[in-house]
Amino acid sequence: MEVGRRAACAAVLVVLLTGCSSGAEDKDAKASASPSAAAKDSSVADSGRPLGGKGSDCELPVTFDIAEEWTAESVEAPLDQGPVTLACEVDAKPAGNIGFLRAWTGEPGDGDARSVLEAFVAAQGGVNEEKYGSFTTGGLTGAEVTYVYSNELLEESKQESALAVTTPLGPVVLHLGGLDTEEHKAMLPALELAKKTLRSGRAE
Numbered sequence: 001m002e003v004g005r006r007a008a009c010a011a012v013l014v015v016l017l018t019g020c021s022s023g024a025e026d027k028d029a030k031a032s033a034s035p036s037a038a039a040k041d042s043s044v045a046d047s048g049r050p051l052g053g054k055g056s057d058c059e060l061p062v063t064f065d066i067a068e069e070w071t072a073e074s075v076e077a078p079l080d081q082g083p084v085t086l087a088c089e090v091d092a093k094p095a096g097n098i099g100f101l102r103a104w105t106g107e108p109g110d111g112d113a114r115s116v117l118e119a120f121v122a123a124q125g126g127v128n129e130e131k132y133g134s135f136t137t138g139g140l141t142g143a144e145v146t147y148v149y150s151n152e153l154l155e156e157s158k159q160e161s162a163l164a165v166t167t168p169l170g171p172v173v174l175h176l177g178g179l180d181t182e183e184h185k186a187m188l189p190a191l192e193l194a195k196k197t198l199r200s201g202r203a204e
Contacts, residue, residue: 045189058088061169065197067190069095082123099178117164138199
């Protein structure tokens with residue numbers, strides 16, 4: 001009788017331990033299979049800080065977030081390209097990439113974002129395979145483009161991107177270049193961050 005009782009108790013203990021183990025494994029499996037609530041969108045860079053407002057590194061007709069570790073500097077010797085003038089350079093080197101996100105600004109006028117962007121691209125020269133689109137963000141309607149820039153002197157071609165919006169203070173073009181196409185693609189999340197956080201106006 002004692003032997004039978006011990007056997008029965010042992011069997012019950014095995015069942016209980018197996019049940020606990022299975023429950024823990026099920027929870028672990030569910031946890032590993034469930035996507036994290038804080039999963040990061042790899043197409044958008046982590047935000048470093050806002051740019052464009054009064055007191056920021058570059059005061060612009062718009063504000064937007066620059067990527068983490070990127071550094072911004074206003075341009076003292078402006079360069080014209082089409083209807084806009086270079087106003088600010090955001091450098092990717094501190095984050096490990098070679099290239100800039102450049103902000104260009106213009107005078108208020110009647111041109112819409114698409115016409116401003118087309119004029120900007122045309123003024124660059126050596127451009128082909130343009131693909132235009134449109135977007136809305138922060139109450140702004142803008143135009144965007146990707147294209148291939150060919151440098152005949154260096155016999156090199158690379159992908160570049162730009163977007164444009166118009167504001168009461170004038171048009172703004174954000175242009176992303178890069179050392180080559182590989183660097184450009186690596187920096188695209190920074191441009192997506194800027195587009196996603198783009199807002200009109202500047203604190204006065």
